[in-house]
Amino acid sequence: xxxxxxxxxxxxxxxxxxxxxxxxxxxxxxxxxxxxxxxxxxxxxxxxxxxxxxxxxxxxxxxxxxxxxxxxxxxxxxxxxxxxxxxxxxxxxxxxxxxxxxxxxxxxxxxxxxxxxxxxxxxxxxxxxxxxxxxxxxxxxxxxxxxxxxxxxxxxxxxxxxxxxxxxxxxxxxxxxxxxxx
Numbered sequence: 382x383x384x385x386x387x388x389x390x391x392x393x394x395x396x397x398x399x400x401x402x403x404x405x406x407x408x409x410x411x412x413x414x415x416x417x418x419x420x421x422x423x424x425x426x427x428x429x430x431x432x433x434x435x436x437x438x439x440x441x442x443x444x445x446x447x448x449x450x451x452x453x454x455x456x457x458x459x460x461x462x463x464x465x466x467x468x469x470x471x472x473x474x475x476x477x478x479x480x481x482x483x484x485x486x487x488x489x490x491x492x493x494x495x496x497x498x499x500x501x502x503x504x505x506x507x508x509x510x511x512x513x514x515x516x517x518x519x520x521x522x523x524x525x526x527x528x529x530x531x532x533x534x535x536x537x538x539x540x541x542x543x544x545x546x547x548x549x550x551x552x553x554x555x556x557x558x559x560x561x562x563x
Contacts, residue, residue: 386517387495388498388499388502389516390515390517391496391499392499392503392506393503393517395432395435395496395499395502396506398428398431399432399503399507400511401428402424402429409421432500434493435496435497435499435500436500437497438493438494438496439494439497440497441459441462442490442494444456444459445460445463463490467489467490471489474486
């Protein structure tokens with residue numbers, strides 16, 4: 382997967398997560414009544430926490446690197462936060478994988494700042510282009526390398542009928558007949 386596709390996909394995910402969280406938080410008291418307090422708090426920790434973490438990964442990493450390079454003492458809270466996050470990812474990778482790969486164990490500190498980039502893009506899109514969803518290619522492994530045969534040209538009437546059939550194919554026959562007259 383190319384970086385631009387990866388970033389567009391993560392941006393779309395983050396934007397969807399933010400829209401979901403904002404919708405739930407439109408009326409927090411009603412959401413608490415609907416979900417119950419325990420589920421509401423669970424959503425805040427999981428969904429809200431992942432959004433907040435995505436926003437803070439890059440700034441914290443930049444702060445830590447700048448402090449280390451300048452020889453300044455590193456704030457214990459930021460080092461502890463990074464260490465706790467990394468430890469939780471390591472434990473999750475070890476617990477869920479039969480044989481954890483070294484890449485899964487070593488790359489999270491490189492991956493997390495990239496999530497911040499996707500989050501910045503998602504914030505920008507949510508503000509300026511709320512209805513835009515970045516399209517990304519799917520199924521690279523499933524694509525055939527053999528060239529496909531050109532389609533036979535259809536008359537305008539045949540093309541319109543084909544579109545109507547495909548548009549209504551999932552509906553029951555009685556509904557299809559009432560809509561298409563067939």
